[in-house]
Structure formats: structure tokens, C-alpha cells
Amino acid sequence: MSNDDADAGVDADADATTGADATTDAGGVDGDPVEVGVELLAKAEDAELSLAEAMDRVEAVSTAPTVVREILDTAEMRGVIDREDGVVDVRGSGYVSQTSDVVRRDGDYDCRRCGTGLSTGHFVQLDAGELGPFGSECVRKVTGRAD
DSSP states (O other): OOHHHHHTOOOHHHHHHHOOOTTOOGGGEESOHHHHHHHHHHTOSSSEEEHHHHHHHHTTTOOOHHHHHHHHHHHHHTTSEEEETTEEEEOOOOOOOTTTSEEEEEEEEEOTTTOOEEEEEEEEEETTEEEEEEOHHHHHHHTTOOO
């Protein structure tokens, strides 16, 4: 499936399981996309992110503007982040471990972030759900481990 296919939305059955509206592209999210996004932000290693960096991570969950806004608003309401003047201060704890929180699976995948074809997908395991597949470089960017 290409990114264009993923951007087309999810079917009504997926909506019922995720609680998301029909404009989400949550095909690579196993769990509530808002909860997955909030947890992903909470596990940012950097205490401070630019708004662009935070958006890049959240858009790995969904590119739908309503979902992205809900993720950021929910994270702020819960005290996970503070937003001011294009800077996001992360108040969460922990981080995503590349060895214990990222699972690799062989198969025929397309990277959720960049759309590249993959023979091995990397899936981020969070308490709120699973996110992926990603290529090796994109999973590092989504989890904040890339330079």
C-alpha cells in the first residue's frame, strides 16, 4: 500500500475499533491513534522539540489535521507537553528503546512515514498500541533516535 492509499482513509470497521473519524489514516496504528500519538510524544527523548519535530512524530500516527490537533491538545491537557512560540516542551518520561520497544518483522511492507517498499518492517510497541511499519531510518526519526 502506498502513502496515497493510506491517506485515503480507513473503513468504517477500523473507525469502530480506533474511535477515530473517517478522515484518519490510521491503517498502521493498532490502537486508538490519539492515545498512541500522546504516548509517542511522552516518550520523546528530547526535553524540547521544535513544533516541526513534534509534528513529524505525530504525523507518523496520522496526517489527518483533526487527529493531529487532537493528539497535541490531549497531550497538552494531560501535561505531557507544553506548547509556546513554536517550541514543544516534553514533560513525559522514558523513551522508545530500539532493542526492546521496536519489533522487526519480515514481509512485504511500505514505510508508513516515507512510503518506501520494505522487506523488513519496524513496528513501535507502545502501551497504547503498535505503530508501523517503518524502515530502519524512519523508525529512528519517529522515535527521536536519528541524528
